[in-house]
Amino acid sequence: MKKVMYNQFGDESVLEVVEQPVPAIENDQLLIRVKAVSINPLDWKVYGGEMKLMSGSTFPKSLGIDFSGVVEQTGSAITRFKVGDAVMGLLDVFKGGALAEYIAVKETDIALKPVNSSFEEAAALPLTGLSALQIIDQLAVVGPNQDVLINGATGGIGIFAVQIAKKRGARVTAVVSTKGVAEAQKWGADTVVDYTKQPIRQLNQQFDAVIDLSTRLSFSEAKRLMKQKAIFVSTLPSPVALISSFINNIFSGQKRKILIVKPTAEGLTTLTKLAEADLQIVLDKTYPLSNVRGAYQEARRGNILGKSVIVLD
Structure with a gap:
């Protein structure tokens, strides 16, 4: 599978799309086929080295915090989700890893995607x-x-x-x-x-x-x-x-x-309900995974209305 990784701190030039094995899941995990991942200012602060006290300095590192996708596989202890469910969620804000075709998550990391939101919109919501x-x-x-x-x-x-x-x-x-x-x-x-x-x-x-x-x-x-x-x-x-x-x-x-974001399953479920009611989600631009460097370069320049999203399909 394709995954975005980097081996040193720096600007967008350090970001690479590499081949990695699809992660194996534990009994309490789900395998998600990722559809979209949003871009956050925290991303470039981490890969730029500004947050190394929180993120650590061990390489290689992964990128991408919040995502949307489809449940591909479930561990034996999973009770709230099933294969085929459309979901959204987020990973550790300082470690990332969502910019990959497949990711392993726990039930507490995700919630059902709002039924009235696209995968791109849903990826822009969690963080x-x-x-x-x-x-x-x-x-x-x-x-x-x-x-x-x-x-x-x-x-x-x-x-x-x-x-x-x-x-x-x-x-x-x-x-x-x-x-x-x-x-x-x-x-x-x-x-x-x-x-x-x-x-x-x-x-x-x-x-x-x-x-x-x-x-x-x-x-x-x-x-x-x-x-x-x-x-x-x-x-x-x-x-x-x-x-x-x-x-x-x-x-x-x-x-x-x-603010130090503390992700909770309850909070994610609240967001799903708000979006299904009337919470507006605003997308600025979408980019293919192959243009990950350009996507982050544009996002860092600012003047964005809403969120930009990288699409993996």
Whole structure:
């Protein structure tokens, strides 16, 4: 089978499509024939070596976190899924391995694919959808009548964060580029700020939660946008950020939280139900596996609306 691997940290040139044996499964595993895999910013931070404290420095390494596909084989202990089921799921965020024609997973790694979503759309949902759920419900604890600022609202997480925050009854201000204004309005944002015309640092309002998905707004800069008791959430985990947030949160009413995604089967099932109801999934581009380097080069340049996906069929 074909699989994307790399033998050193670097840019997209280190990524190789190689031949590997189809993985054998244990009794508590399923073999998935992968149909699509989404591209995430965490991918290039890992293969670029920025996250080596979390990912380790042992090679070769694999790529790809969230995926969709079809159950090809089940171990004897599997009870929730059967051969032929269309599923979506995600692997360890720092180890990856989804960019392969076949992968071995556990039941807790997957959920049934939303019936109204394509395989490409389903692959774009697990990591960013779970991230949005955890940010809105667990880190920012968004509730009715709260004022929430989402910076980077048209990226993979932002699309879902806007919609879920609105479902929780919040007043949402979405910060986007010009091409994302109409989309953010469509997702339900109460106020949409085009950062090319009005820099976020010049906003004359304070919020109960400031969620930075752009990775460009620091906590010190965000403080002026926060109420006296408010929460700042960022998506860039690092040892320094984790330590400084711990110390800050002891002494300050303005709390700093950092997302470290914790995949759960329950969370994935919740996403399936939300997508089957009315949660919108937005795809930017799809690419064949043979163009994996070009796909990541384009994604890293940014200016993407939603998620880009690599198709393995």
